[in-house]
Amino acid sequence: MRQDLRVAAYAVCVRDGEVLLARWVARDGTKRWTLPGGGMDHGEEPVRTVVREVEEETGYLAEPTALLGIDSVRAKRLRRFRAPGDFQGLRIVYEARITGGELRDETGGSTDRAAWHPLDTVPGLPRVALVDIGLDLWRERPPAGRSRLAGQTDD
Numbered sequence: 001m002r003q004d005l006r007v008a009a010y011a012v013c014v015r016d017g018e019v020l021l022a023r024w025v026a027r028d029g030t031k032r033w034t035l036p037g038g039g040m041d042h043g044e045e046p047v048r049t050v051v052r053e054v055e056e057e058t059g060y061l062a063e064p065t066a067l068l069g070i071d072s073v074r075a076k077r078l079r080r081f082r083a084p085g086d087f088q089g090l091r092i093v094y095e096a097r098i099t100g101g102e103l104r105d106e107t108g109g110s111t112d113r114a115a116w117h118p119l120d121t122v123p124g125l126p127r128v129a130l131v132d133i134g135l136d137l138w139r140e141r142p143p144a145g146r147s148r149l150a151g152q153t154d155d
Helices: 046-058 119-124 129-140
Strands: 002-012 018-025 031-034 037-039 060-078 084-101 111-118
Touching (some): 002 060, 018 046, 037 046, 060 129, 119 129
Antiparallel strands (some): 002 037, 018 031, 018 111
16 A cells, blocks of 8 residues: 655635635535645745745735644545555644735636635635634644644545
8 A cells, every 4th residue: 555645834814804715626626615725845845835835826925924733634545546545644734924915816726716704704615624723723822733623634
């Protein structure tokens, strides 16, 4: 069984009671909101990853202001040619503030839309578990950087 580890960095950007989200498009066409962010390139610093990903997915320039925590997910998945695989994702979650740029949608990437959402409407959105984990880390600021919601999976 092949083992895959993916490291990614995400931003929780809250401004005036709203959170910035990007709409992720799954391979089957399902669309769900997520935190802006994504996979680290080999040799890239996590802070640079989150800045690059926020700009790619939303058009905004962001400045990470705090490390909120790290989340780990694991899933058994079929790999290419139907070979079984054991996937683990390590997700580094930062608080970030917007410092420039203009809101726009990503083209040709893993997301198709970026938007600000009032915090009180987030529970009603179709979203990945990482949104709730990130907001929990942002609100609670646990000393060990682990959300009480850890263990939720994103299909």
